[in-house]
Amino acid sequence: MTKVAHIKFFKNISKSDVGEAGGKGASLGEMTQAKIPVPGGFVVLAAAFDRFLEETQLKEEIEARLKEVNPEDTNSIDRISAVIRSAIHDRPMPEDLQKEILGAFTKLDAKYVAVRSSATAEDSSVASWAGELESYLNTEKKEVIKRVRECWSSLFTPRAIFYRHEKKLINHYVSVAVVVQKMVQSEISGIAFTVHPVTEDYDQMIIEAGFGLGEAIVSGQITPDSYVVSKSTGEIIDIYISDQTKKMVKGRDKKQTDIEDKNSANHWVQLGVAGGKQKLDKKQILALAKICQRIEDHYKFPCDIEWAMEKKKFYITQSRPITTLKK
Secondary structure (H helix, E strand, C coil), rough: CCCCCEEEHHHCHHHHHHCCCCCHHHHHHHHHHCCCCCCCEEEECCHHHHHHHHCCCCHHHHHHHHHHCCCCCCHHHHHHHHHHHHHHHHHHCCCHHHHHHHHHHHHHHHCEEEEEEEEECCCCCCCCCCCCEEEEEEHHHHHHEEEHHHHHHHCCCCEEEEEEEEHHCCCCCCCCCEEEEEECCEEEEEECCCEEEEEEEEEEEEEEEEEEHHHHHCCCCCEEEEEEEEECCCCCEEECCCCCCEEEEEECCCCCCCCCCCCEEEEEEECCHHHHHCCCHHHHHHHHHHHHHHHHHHHHCCEEEEEEEECCEEEEEEEEEEECCCC
């Protein structure tokens, strides 16, 4: 009997592996193979989640629960979500699977990792699941099994269940892989679009940058700087400097009283006058633009890229197609 793989490191994953590594995992593997500066990591493949559902007899229960949902009734969605997520959290994970995940973590040789959901339907022609599922930053080894399980269950958040109904995916099989990646403690981070998403000018790349961890920009909690670069001339043609009031950093703040904040591995720091400074200088903007251009050239389509800078070095933490362009 052939042993089913449950873990794959990025170096062994390519863009053709969306079915087992999800959109996020396949992209990180593809970029690693293309020598793009991606922090090291591995993927807990969708096969691990599928096995967990089979061995705990949860698959049939989840399918039955999803059929009970009335998409017009928010309470119905919330109730079914809570039932399914609790079941996933409460059932024991196979011991050999836990050992495999912890062994891969040890090989990664990282104190902290980012744990991110990677749906096997993500960025497919059926629907884009990007942003629908959960991610956890600054996770230590002792927390990684718990976080993997929470990423699995995030396939059934109220938002994700509603999304299934909205996109007519309720009878469409969707699984989830989990990306475990070395954490970049970014001084500056952000997003880049290799085609301007507003003007849809294919010669213009826009880079957004903010102080601290990138989650703050991705979740829309801060307003970043934005820099527009001409791809044909390699010149910066526009700079907007934001007055950033706070940044997200690793670690808990002893002053926090909110329960959610207490359970978080990160906290906010107020910036004051320093938040009004330009985040990246000209040399850094152009260096990052070159990396983003390499990614677009490799994929041969416009890309939405997440990046981070730690100790003056750029890292790419995600790339996906820009799905909003009309032309």
